[in-house]
Amino acid sequence: MGNILRGPRPPRWRTVKVVVRNTFRYLVGGAIRNWLRNFGSTAPALGSMTLLLLLVGLGLVGAVVGQNIANTEARDASVLHVYLRDDATTDAVNALEAQLSGNPDVQSVAYVSKSEALARAQNRPGLPQLADAAESNPFPASLDVKIRSVDRVGAVDASVRHNPAVDSGVPSSYDPSAYRRFQQVLFWVAAVGIAFLILLAFIAVTVTANSIRAAILSRRDEIGIMQLVGAPRWMVRGPFVIEGAVTGAAAGALSGVLALVVCVFAVQAGASSFAQIAPGLTLKAGLVIGLFLFLAGPLLGSVSSLGSVRRHLES
């Protein structure tokens, strides 16, 4: 038995190199090897995690769009467009403008001619085609009235809507419940979306944890020996956590690419149609969402497998 004795201590740099190589081989190499070997049992976890992350990505796209619409709505809610009759005289319009300017609730008043209204419309997605399709300019002249407080929009509207210079058919842009309705719809869409994502996250975490459990069971002999000979805990558990992270990374990459493709299509489709499909969504926002999913995947995978490892791997 005597010749098992250790030789002289090697130089420090070589020890560090060996430790790094062995750590990489047992943790990362082992995890990737097992991931490939157990792909059959990992596939359902990969699928459910990809679906979850893709839905999160689409939810983020929805949040970007919703936020942009909410900002626009909030900004627009304090601006009252008072539409003028086509046959209103200059004097009548000037009188109306003076009346509004004298109102203490009004911050500013700006006249927008029919041609300016047309020019504005041509800058809005979808409207250029509509403007070009009409033989004459369909957009009325208006007074854009900036109100000091959103609460006073209704009062200002009431003071001018029966003015002879104002269009009797569509006197103004004022819709008392539109902003509130929009906010409520946004709230419920967000609440249902979050509840659905939590449910899906639970399913994804459970499926991933089960796939890691299957991986632990398939390697129980090796794990048993590692534990008995005194392998450190992180070395026994690490490969499984990394295996989960690899599943998450694959799911993150897949869902990130899919979310980016959806964003590209939405931006392109929005630019070439009458309706604005995803207002405020840009390619940059799509890239950020894709990157977020790519990073969230490994995190979700490793946290799921860590939970499973803690539960199923005894010391």
Add this chain to the structure above:
Amino acid sequence: MADVTFSELTPLVEFVGVNRVYGQVVALDDCFFRLLPGELSFLVGPSGAGKTTLLRLINREIKPTRGEVWVDGLPAHDLSAKRLAELRRKVGVVFQDFKLLPRLTAAENVAFALQVTDLRIADGEARERALDALDAVGLHDRAEHYPHELSGGQQQRVAIARAVVSQPPLLIADEPTGNLDQETAWQISTLLEDIARFGTTVLVATHNMEIVHRLQRRVLTLSAGRIVDDQPAGRSARLLWATS
């Protein structure tokens, strides 16, 4: 330098009033004993006497219900999960069913145990030490064989090489000769004796009384969870449970 007698050595393993209960069943009851460095001892007793439970307590696969288990200065009874690896690196374990990894060769099985416990060991060094360990158990020429290509006795030698390759101060063996014929069992026993001779404390749980009689080492006799006899080396001719 003062002379130190064998009995004055610091014990490598010490059981102090150890009790282990599984539900309503008392597996070990009020056990006291000490194992000294370099000592080869046998643990005998009928099936269900508590031999495996006692070995599992040393390796902290289980915790005692009451009492203290000390292994090379470590409190196995009160060790946090984080320090378990430290304890287990001090204890080599050999099983009746060998527990070799079938997809690794004999040398790889031994090197695996070495490298997973010490990442500083390079492949070349691990292989060299694994071959040295296999040489020590007489299996140098079988280093590249897979477990299924080896006999039971050879597999057990590989398991012993794996248990001692990192030179732990203690080796515990649970029925190491249980699956082997008498001649092979004797070879394995003499190998364990050699290991003890080089300073490793060895505790062997066995039913093989012929080997116990031939080796004439210390014998702890368990019956119904209690140590009913503790015969020092050279006096194992009459064992209570085997002769009754």
